[in-house]
Amino acid sequence: MANPSILILAGDGIGPEVMAEVKKIIGWFGTKRGVTFDVTEDLVGGCAYDAHGTPLTDATMAKAQEVDAVLLGAVGGPKYDVLDFSVKPERGLLRLRKEMDLFSNLRPAQCFDALADFSSLKKDVVAGLDIVIVRELTSGVYFGEPRGIFTEGNERVGINTQRYTESEIARVARSAFELARRRNNKVCSMEKANVMESGILWRQVVQEVHDKEYADVELTHMYADAGAMQLCRWPKQFDVIVTDNLFGDLLSDMAAMLTGSLGMLPSASLGLPMENGRPKALYEPVHGSAPDIAGQGKANPIACVLSFAMALRYSFDMGDEAARVEKAVEKVLADGVRTADLMGPEGGVPVSTSQMGDAIIAAL
Amino acid sequence: MANPSILILAGDGIGPEVMAEVKKIIGWFGTKRGVTFDVTEDLVGGCAYDAHGTPLTDATMAKAQEVDAVLLGAVGGPKYDVLDFSVKPERGLLRLRKEMDLFSNLRPAQCFDALADFSSLKKDVVAGLDIVIVRELTSGVYFGEPRGIFTEGNERVGINTQRYTESEIARVARSAFELARRRNNKVCSMEKANVMESGILWRQVVQEVHDKEYADVELTHMYADAGAMQLCRWPKQFDVIVTDNLFGDLLSDMAAMLTGSLGMLPSASLGLPMENGRPKALYEPVHGSAPDIAGQGKANPIACVLSFAMALRYSFDMGDEAARVEKAVEKVLADGVRTADLMGPEGGVPVSTSQMGDAIIAAL
Ligand SMILES: CC(C)[C@H](C(=O)O)[C@@H](O)C(=O)O
Ligand SMILES: CC(C)[C@H](C(=O)O)[C@@H](O)C(=O)O
Numbered sequence: 001m002a003n004p005s006i007l008i009l010a011g012d013g014i015g016p017e018v019m020a021e022v023k024k025i026i027g028w029f030g031t032k033r034g035v036t037f038d039v040t041e042d043l044v045g046g047c048a049y050d051a052h053g054t055p056l057t058d059a060t061m062a063k064a065q066e067v068d069a070v071l072l073g074a075v076g077g078p079k080y081d082v083l084d085f086s087v088k089p090e091r092g093l094l095r096l097r098k099e100m101d102l103f104s105n106l107r108p109a110q111c112f113d114a115l116a117d118f119s120s121l122k123k124d125v126v127a128g129l130d131i132v133i134v135r136e137l138t139s140g141v142y143f144g145e146p147r148g149i150f151t152e153g154n155e156r157v158g159i160n161t162q163r164y165t166e167s168e169i170a171r172v173a174r175s176a177f178e179l180a181r182r183r184n185n186k187v188c189s190m191e192k193a194n195v196m197e198s199g200i201l202w203r204q205v206v207q208e209v210h211d212k213e214y215a216d217v218e219l220t221h222m223y224a225d226a227g228a229m230q231l232c233r234w235p236k237q238f239d240v241i242v243t244d245n246l247f248g249d250l251l252s253d254m255a256a257m258l259t260g261s262l263g264m265l266p267s268a269s270l271g272l273p274m275e276n277g278r279p280k281a282l283y284e285p286v287h288g289s290a291p292d293i294a295g296q297g298k299a300n301p302i303a304c305v306l307s308f309a310m311a312l313r314y315s316f317d318m319g320d321e322a323a324r325v326e327k328a329v330e331k332v333l334a335d336g337v338r339t340a341d342l343m344g345p346e347g348g349v350p351v352s353t354s355q356m357g358d359a360i361i362a363a364l
Numbered sequence: 365m366a367n368p369s370i371l372i373l374a375g376d377g378i379g380p381e382v383m384a385e386v387k388k389i390i391g392w393f394g395t396k397r398g399v400t401f402d403v404t405e406d407l408v409g410g411c412a413y414d415a416h417g418t419p420l421t422d423a424t425m426a427k428a429q430e431v432d433a434v435l436l437g438a439v440g441g442p443k444y445d446v447l448d449f450s451v452k453p454e455r456g457l458l459r460l461r462k463e464m465d466l467f468s469n470l471r472p473a474q475c476f477d478a479l480a481d482f483s484s485l486k487k488d489v490v491a492g493l494d495i496v497i498v499r500e501l502t503s504g505v506y507f508g509e510p511r512g513i514f515t516e517g518n519e520r521v522g523i524n525t526q527r528y529t530e531s532e533i534a535r536v537a538r539s540a541f542e543l544a545r546r547r548n549n550k551v552c553s554m555e556k557a558n559v560m561e562s563g564i565l566w567r568q569v570v571q572e573v574h575d576k577e578y579a580d581v582e583l584t585h586m587y588a589d590a591g592a593m594q595l596c597r598w599p600k601q602f603d604v605i606v607t608d609n610l611f612g613d614l615l616s617d618m619a620a621m622l623t624g625s626l627g628m629l630p631s632a633s634l635g636l637p638m639e640n641g642r643p644k645a646l647y648e649p650v651h652g653s654a655p656d657i658a659g660q661g662k663a664n665p666i667a668c669v670l671s672f673a674m675a676l677r678y679s680f681d682m683g684d685e686a687a688r689v690e691k692a693v694e695k696v697l698a699d700g701v702r703t704a705d706l707m708g709p710e711g712g713v714p715v716s717t718s719q720m721g722d723a724i725i726a727a728l
């Protein structure tokens with residue numbers, strides 16, 4: 001059988017730095033565990049624009065469609081703020097999501113024991129937190145038409161369209177229910193059915209899928225504003241949250257912040273099964289390209305490393321190896337190894353990006 | 365000169381209970397301060413539907429257009445969940461906002477010293493917090509057309525339209541800049557200009573209004589997901605936040621929760637000046653109708669009382685009297701008077717809604 005294949009798109013800012021540590025771990029798997037991945041690398045985002053005038057070339061897009069998993073670092077930076085909307089770094093990422101049809105974006109918000117003090121929330125509110133936000137990633141207001149800035153009379157008007165079909169809602173709902181079954185069997189669905197018809201349809205379809213196929217899973221519904229509140233107040237009441245693309249964007253960032261460790265959180269974006277049975281998949285840290293610290297060897301590579309662990313679990317059916325990576329990260333944190341973003345008020349000497357990577361490998 | 369006029373729409377759930385305490389305070393102003401308001405009362409929300417088959421009659425709408433200020437309690441309840449979208453309690457509130465053209469919704473998130481321990485956030489993160497979210501309230505995805513649930517092929521599709529004109533953005537931006545000038549002179553505008561064209565227009569217009577008319581105010585821009593994060597991480601970095609209807613809904617609820625005292629937070633929704641120079645205005649607590657505790661005399665009336673204080677300030681130019689009410693609330697809290705929602709882990713005996721109202725009047 002052919003080796004599993006990976007396309008690395010390290011992107012901009014700290015992307016290449018954190019990805020370098022993942023490459024070390026991929027190397028470790030080859031030499032120490034006899035698991036060899038066929039790795040190719042390419043450009044996405046601002047660096048792709050610099051090289052080719054587009055944030056994602058058709059050739060890179062085609063490669064992404066063929067590999068077993070894409071690992072992405074981060075895209076964007078102030079240098080590209082002046083670019084036209086259509087060639088901004090973000091468009092590269094959004095094109096990957098859309099054309100690979102990665103409708104189910106899993107964003108775990110997990111609070112590491114060693115870091116529970118880091119949150120702006122009280123320790124008892126976040127210690128032991130372990131929830132997953134399942135965000136719809138290929139539709140909604142991110143992609144709906146009509147969209148654009150038009151002229152009406154003598155003024156401009158900005159338009160975007162929130163649009164969800166029944167089948168788009170049903171498939172992401174299923175992925176949330178499936179995930180809940182492997183966890184604590186609870187799903188909370190969030191929308192604004194009190195003001196948006198698309199929210200009404202969302203609520204109805206999630207309920208229908210539940211009643212027909214997942215009646216064993218506990219399902220509740222919450223308005224997204226109340227959901228934002230409850231995530232702040234007592235996040236442990238949740239297990240799996242399923243929501244649309246835009247609400248998912250805000251709520252997952254907020255949930256990530258609860259854990260106090262944005263540099264720690266991975267994500268998986270999954271689509272339909274390919275011929276080999278593996279889902280189309282892209283893995284990326286929740287954090288951005290952090291231009292302010294790029295190139296300084298300060299970035300925390302853990303989110304990117306844990307994204308690779310998610311790839312082991314969801315793309316390569318190597319749950320044990322995924323757990324091995326996750327355990328290594330936990331051990332390193334428990335040992336007090338800290339990048340600059342994880343320095344508490346008590347101070348200490350932070351390690352560099354690459355020292356953190358080395359510590360994880362030593363712990364593997 | 366005629367007395368200032370107020371229309372009270374107490375609404376559903378705990379609305380009438382908390383409004384009863386405001387009526388006491390209005391009475392107190394008449395007897396003790398010689399300030400008499402012409403008060404009329406009417407129905408909105410579920411109770412209006414029960415009486416008239418609509419959450420807001422045309423007659424009530426007409427009255428709201430004529431008075432100097434509307435005081436609203438809360439709308440909605442599980443009993444009305446089965447109603448058709450077009451007659452849900454929320455439609456009454458949304459009609460008031462839209463037809464009175466209340467484009468600027470001020471939602472202060474203020475942390476009362478006596479309650480700083482109540483937040484799920486660490487005390488140093490929220491103590492002394494005093495920010496205002498200015499939410500656009502008459503446009504965006506709440507009102508944009510086309511909207512609805514349609515059939516396409518053999519499936520349903522839910523559609524809403526996010527739509528902002530230049531002038532809609534400009535006027536709410538102005539109100540945020542005006543407010544900032546009376547505060548700490550800082551505005552942060554939030555949108556998703558990296559994925560939505562309506563967000564690009566939002567950012568451009570806010571910047572233009574700033575550069576032309578308010579260059580003395582410090583203006584920053586943030587993506588709404590990063591904004592949600594930063595509100596969780598270090599909310600004191602903000603002074604005034606200006607954002608659209610939907611982002612404002614989520615972000616203001618979240619900000620309210622930061623203070624740990626949802627039952628405490630008022631809001632003002634302001635429109636254009638009327639003939640008498642007063643702005644069209646509606647005042648309401650940020651909390652909802654809380655059907656679970658309705659009718660039990662447990663509700664905290666402070667948010668509704670502070671909404672009336674905002675009316676004194678913004679509609680009746682009685683800033684000193686507004687401050688008097690706010691000071692009375694602070695004193696009562698400092699004295700340890702607590703409704704059930706404000707009971708800490710140390711316990712104690714909660715006062716009723718009406719006892720809280722009486723304590724505020726005693727402190728006036
Ligand atoms: C970079 C941006 C386009 C993206 C989004 O809005 O989806 C990011 O915020 C995310 O959450 O992955
Ligand atoms: C009740 C509902 C229609 C309303 C809204 O979504 O605006 C509420 O959540 C609010 O924030 O005032």
